Amino acid sequence: MNVMHAMICATLVVLGMAVTASPASDKDGLLIAAAERNDVESVKRLLRDGAGVQARDAQGRTALMAATYLNHVEVARVLIEAGSDVNAQDAMQNSPLLLAGASGYLDILRMTLAARPDFTVYNRFGGTALIPACERGHVEVVKALLTTSIDVNHVNRLGWTALLEAILLSDGGTAHQEIVRLLLTAGANPNLADHNGVTPLRHARQKGYRVITDLLVAAGAHE
Helix, strand or coil: CCHHHHHHHHHHHHCCCCCCCCCCCHHHHHHHHHHHCCCHHHHHHHHHCCCCCCCCCCCCCCHHHHHHHCCCHHHHHHHHHCCCCCCCCCCCCCCHHHHHHHHCCHHHHHHHHHCCCCCCCCCCCCCCCHHHHHHCCCHHHHHHHCCCCCCCCCCCCCCCCHHHHHHHCCCCCHHHHHHHHHHHHCCCCCCCCCCCCCCHHHHHHHHCCHHHHHHHHHCCCCC
16 A cells, blocks of 8 residues: 555545545456446446445545436446445545536436435535536536425534525626525525625625626525
């Protein structure tokens, strides 16, 4: 085990993740490699031959995690159907659910949602899949997540909700306007301020986002 490998494994232990230090067999390693290169038939064959669907590599990635990074939809489908854990986090604290949401990978996201994920598994910023999806303007992903029990008012370690990120880290354009509308309709608190006490409405006005400002005011927002 090299030094970097040891550091990654130590990090995962601290985070409370049960993870093997390296693939338990050659088949496990081949499965992760096949998933990464989008080789569906090899993935199916290796699973039939007994490769471990939950095995991890030195970066803490399962085969599903490796496939998700590259948006390999059919490989992800095969692995999820085989029982791969959609909540399993790697050394970066990404899980298939969290990464698919943040990256706008709608097909994989929908598959993870069908697998009944744990929405209290958070990314390295202490956030849900919804928060970065809102920041990055992934409207369809946001719609899909808002059909679930995900906490629309969850506050991450930066002190930001999905609504705040849709304002603070956006360009205020049509995608983010629609996301703000969706969040408010889903019960986002328009008056939940950041750690500095600055409300969504004040942020929107400071950034000159007139449409978002109007949406917030209509929802009962105040400074």
